[in-house]
Amino acid sequence: MSYSVNNNGFYGDFGGAFIPEMLHHNVEELKNCYLDIIESDEFITEYKALLKDYVGRPTPLYFAKNLSKKYQSNIFLKREDLNHTGAHKVNNTVGQILLAKKMGKTRIIAETGAGQHGVATATVCALMNLPCIVYMGKIDIQRQAPNVARMKMLGAEVRPATSGSKTLKDATNEAIRDWIANPEDTYYLIGSVVGPHPYPDLVARFQSIISEEMKTQLQKQTGKNYPNKIIACVGGGSNAAGAFYHFLENEEVELIAVEADGKGVHSGQSAATTELGTSGIIHGSKTLMMQNSEGQITEPYSISAGLDYPGIGPLHAHLFKSGRGTFMGATDQEALDAAFELTQLEGIIPALESAHALAALNKLTLKKDECVVVNLSGRGDKDMETYMTHLSC
Amino acid sequence: MNRIKETFQNKKDILNIYLTAGYPQLNDAVEIVQELAKQGVDMVEVGMPFSDPLADGPVIQKSSEIAIANGITVQQIFEQVQEIRKTVKDLPIFLMGYYNQLIQYGIADFLATAEKVGVDGLIIPDLPLATYQNEHKKLFEAHHIKMSFLITPQTNEQRISEIAQESSGFLYVVSSYAITGGKSSIEESQLAYFKKIEALQLDVPKLIGFGISDSETFNTACKYAEGAIIGSAFIKALTNEGDLKTKIDKFVQKIK
Numbered sequence: 001m002s003y004s005v006n007n008n009g010f011y012g013d014f015g016g017a018f019i020p021e022m023l024h025h026n027v028e029e030l031k032n033c034y035l036d037i038i039e040s041d042e043f044i045t046e047y048k049a050l051l052k053d054y055v056g057r058p059t060p061l062y063f064a065k066n067l068s069k070k071y072q073s074n075i076f077l078k079r080e081d082l083n084h085t086g087a088h089k090v091n092n093t094v095g096q097i098l099l100a101k102k103m104g105k106t107r108i109i110a111e112t113g114a115g116q117h118g119v120a121t122a123t124v125c126a127l128m129n130l131p132c133i134v135y136m137g138k139i140d141i142q143r144q145a146p147n148v149a150r151m152k153m154l155g156a157e158v159r160p161a162t163s164g165s166k167t168l169k170d171a172t173n174e175a176i177r178d179w180i181a182n183p184e185d186t187y188y189l190i191g192s193v194v195g196p197h198p199y200p201d202l203v204a205r206f207q208s209i210i211s212e213e214m215k216t217q218l219q220k221q222t223g224k225n226y227p228n229k230i231i232a233c234v235g236g237g238s239n240a241a242g243a244f245y246h247f248l249e250n251e252e253v254e255l256i257a258v259e260a261d262g263k264g265v266h267s268g269q270s271a272a273t274t275e276l277g278t279s280g281i282i283h284g285s286k287t288l289m290m291q292n293s294e295g296q297i298t299e300p301y302s303i304s305a306g307l308d309y310p311g312i313g314p315l316h317a318h319l320f321k322s323g324r325g326t327f328m329g330a331t332d333q334e335a336l337d338a339a340f341e342l343t344q345l346e347g348i349i350p351a352l353e354s355a356h357a358l359a360a361l362n363k364l365t366l367k368k369d370e371c372v373v374v375n376l377s378g379r380g381d382k383d384m385e386t387y388m389t390h391l392s393c
Numbered sequence: 394m395n396r397i398k399e400t401f402q403n404k405k406d407i408l409n410i411y412l413t414a415g416y417p418q419l420n421d422a423v424e425i426v427q428e429l430a431k432q433g434v435d436m437v438e439v440g441m442p443f444s445d446p447l448a449d450g451p452v453i454q455k456s457s458e459i460a461i462a463n464g465i466t467v468q469q470i471f472e473q474v475q476e477i478r479k480t481v482k483d484l485p486i487f488l489m490g491y492y493n494q495l496i497q498y499g500i501a502d503f504l505a506t507a508e509k510v511g512v513d514g515l516i517i518p519d520l521p522l523a524t525y526q527n528e529h530k531k532l533f534e535a536h537h538i539k540m541s542f543l544i545t546p547q548t549n550e551q552r553i554s555e556i557a558q559e560s561s562g563f564l565y566v567v568s569s570y571a572i573t574g575g576k577s578s579i580e581e582s583q584l585a586y587f588k589k590i591e592a593l594q595l596d597v598p599k600l601i602g603f604g605i606s607d608s609e610t611f612n613t614a615c616k617y618a619e620g621a622i623i624g625s626a627f628i629k630a631l632t633n634e635g636d637l638k639t640k641i642d643k644f645v646q647k648i649k
Contacts, residue, residue, distance in 0.1 A: 018492055020448040020518035021556075022567060025547035163454050164444060176447055183547055183570055281493040281519065282445070294466055295497035296444040 001322055003248035003315070009197025010286075012322060014314035017196035019284045022180040026188070027284075029103070031198045037102045038095065038205065050094050051209060054127070055084045057091075059210075061217035061373070066345040073366035076227070077348070077376045078214055078243065087351060087378030088207060088239045089120035089191060095206035097124040100187035107182065108132045110189045111175040113140055113168030113235075114305030115147025116378065117191030122156035132156040135174040137167035144305065147382060165299040168309055172283050192236025193313030196284030200241075200313050207242025214373060215246055224371055229364070231256040232375040233356040234327075235271070235307035237316040239377035244319075254326055256364070257316060258356045260302035261329035271300035273312045274320045274327045282311040288320065303332035303386065304352035306378075330359035336390050338362070339380065351378030352386060396485040396513050397539055397562055400435055401598040407620025408611065408648060409436040409600055410627050411489065413456040414473060415465025416442070417631055422473045425631075428638055430481045432645040436600075438516060438622060441470055441490030448518040448543075452625040456632075467498050471510045478511035487541065487562065489516040500529060504536040514539035514562035522559060530559070541565045541600075546586045550593070557595045566590055566601045566618060579604065579613050587617035608648050623648065 001012075009015045009031075017027055037043055051057040059079040068075045080088040100108060108130050112118030118134040125132035134151055138160040141148055151158050164170040172195075179188045193200040193207075211230075218224055226247060232240035234257040247253040262270035270276060277288040282297055289311035290298045300310045312320075319325030330338070339355035342348055350358060354377045366372060380387065400407065410429055414422045426437050442457035442465055449457070467490075474486060488507065495503050495517065507515070515538055522542060525533075533540060539562035544553050546569065557564050568583055583604075590599065601614040602622035614621035630644040631637070 016521070016524075018519045018521060018524075021543040021548060022448060022518075022545050022570070024552075025545075163451065164458065169445060173445055173447060177450075180448075181570055278497075280496060281491075284447075284519070291493070291497065293497060295491075295493040296461060297493075 001324070003318065003324060005197065005201040009201070011315045011318035013279070014285070014287045014317040015197055015200060016286050017284055018281045018286060019196045020180070023176070023196070023284070026179060026183050027196050033103060034099060034198050034202055037099055038202075043098060043102065046098055047095055050098070051091065055090050055094060056082060057209065058213040058217070059083060061214055061221060063221070064346050067342065067361070070345065071361050071366050072368055074371045075361070076218070076371065076373045078210060078373055080210065080239065080375060080377045081348070081350065081354070081379035085116075085120050085123050086381060087116050087120070088210060088242060089117045090123065091209050091242065092191065092203050092206040092238060093117070093120040093124045093189060096187070096189045096202070097128050097130070100130070100189065101128060103187065105185060105187035106130065107186045108189055109135065109175050109178050109186055110191060111135045111168065111171040112191065113137070113171070113308055114382065115140070115144040115151065116306060116382070118156070118158070119147050119150045119154070121189050121191070122151040122154035125156065126154045133178065134158050135161050135171040135178070137161045137165070137171045139166040140168065140171070140305065167299065169283075169297060176283070192238040192309070193241045193315055194236040194283055194285060194309070194311060200285065200315055203238050204241040204245060204315060207238050208245035210239070210242035210375065211244060211246040214243070218371070218373070222371060226250055226253050227373045228252075228370040229254045229256055229372045230375065231258065231357045231360050231372065233258045233260075233307060233353050233377065234312055234316055235260070235309045235353065236311070237313040239375055241313060241315055243373070243375040248324070251324075255319065255324065256326045256328065256360055257319070258360045259327065259329045260304055260307035260335070260356055261331040262301045262303070264331060265329060269301035271302040271307050271309065272329045273310065275329060277311070285311075285314050287311050287314045288317040303335065304356065306351070306353040307356060328360055328363060330356040334359040334362070339387065348376070349380035349387070350376055351380050352383045354378055396483055399483070400485050401563070401619060404435050406615040407435040407600065409438055409620060409622040410434050411438040411440060411622060411624030413440040413442055413453060413460050413628060414470045415460030415463045416456040416628070417459065419463040419465060419469070420473065421637060422470070423476045424637055425641060426477045426484070426486070427480055428641045429645065430484045432642055433649060434484075434645055435620065436485045436487070438487045438489045438624070439470065439474065441467060441488055441494055443491040443494060446491060450625055452628050456628045467494060467503070471506050474512055475510040485513045486511065487514045487516055488512055492517050492520045501532060504532055504538050507538055508536040512538065514541055516541045516565060518543055522556060526559065543567050544590070546570060553590070553593065554595070557597045560597050563598045563600050563619070564595060565622070566599050568601050568604045568614070579610055587614070591617045611648050
């Protein structure tokens, strides 16, 4: 079985570009040029230079000794939290901003939920001196004040999405509408492996640096060519796509995706898409998504704003349906516990999103001689308010 | 009986009005369409409210949110069309919605029910042309449900002719780079675009939509196409104070 996107933009049954005609030209333009540009030597050189000197890559593959001792295994952390701006998101925004420039686009728009992708986009726009408009749900703007301030300081305009549930999915709708109204000069910089083809493939390729480095680092540090397990959290699924990418075809590697169960899968407050979702179309892509019998998209919940998306990228829907991926969930509480555990054992405060991946360690049966990599997608600075509340309880 | 064909054969300057099913009240679509027909409107487009309507502007999206909160379902929309058809016999009725709604209802069931209750055609902006051709066209034809696809100022000529060929209802000419309800006047660049489309002499009736809001924009659109579609402006009119009938009559009389 193949886990790469096919010529029509599908991963198995999932993907494609289900978009109104108003977006056809924009998406077609991107589809027709993205591979030629991002596979050119000139692009690769510029991209790799920025990742090294600006983002701070390669990020370490850190052997977590104390965590390994606790779980009686060999646990490595891929330290995406050490990237500039504090998460893996910047791998993608650096790539897409270079692509936008090569395409001659002069105005950048993006959607953001927690604000991490918005900050990463505003950052590269500042670097490249391009105007940046970030759509963010009105409710998220209230919940994520520090990231709103960062975006503004970086020169971005933050536009509130006031429609629907006023969160990430509505911010995405607004960004798409902006693109419809400004098709000539505007580049839509999507933050996850979602949306119409070619976005899921484009974003996965830019995030694939995570598993590319992982492979060489693991070989150098342990002599092994591949880990036994890779664990990553999945909202839309960009950090997981990047962490899995170079091991998708190697069935010896178990790919473990952790979704946010929220207050419990069946509590009515959850973002566990593979548990609760069905096949449908969201933001131009056919994938698994949370919806009612009428096809109305339902609002997910998670303590972690980055996992609070009612769908998963089409690659992940394919990994789930084909059985190639192992999908599990972690509740708010399990994630919080895992975050405190990592902090106390290793002195690393993880993002709440990444804490969901860490929570899986407690649920898996790990072997002593196994090599397990957890993708630590981001750092926890942005989540201190939530952690403080938990600490005082 | 092919209501769409007869309408385009017998009438000029066709006024197609869009309404959101379930708005302002759950069952209002019945009275609204009956009254529009009485007022001489030539065609209607009944919107099936969707939570994430990418092609619609704020006015229609807001009406959809209210309609969903009112509890509107696809099944109820079919029942309302059936009710409308008891008195409104000749008016072509289109349903406008999103592909996901059809998928969840079941496409075969959707088309069979649509035919049964008296729907003439569909407008599904996010259903790709190729998916329609490869997976659904035969079933649409078997149920005599016509399709209307959209073209925009960015659609190239080759694609326009392909889309026109598959548009068995009418060709939906999107007037500008915008979502519905975006602009209120027609600019020079749009006229040039309308003229370009007119010059193609397509073998399919054309209706211009998006940005048509009053008699002036309607009349301009009618110079270049068989008629035009008004959506957001009508929804806005329904939002005003007053009883439905008066609001509808006043709105249509100002246009026609």
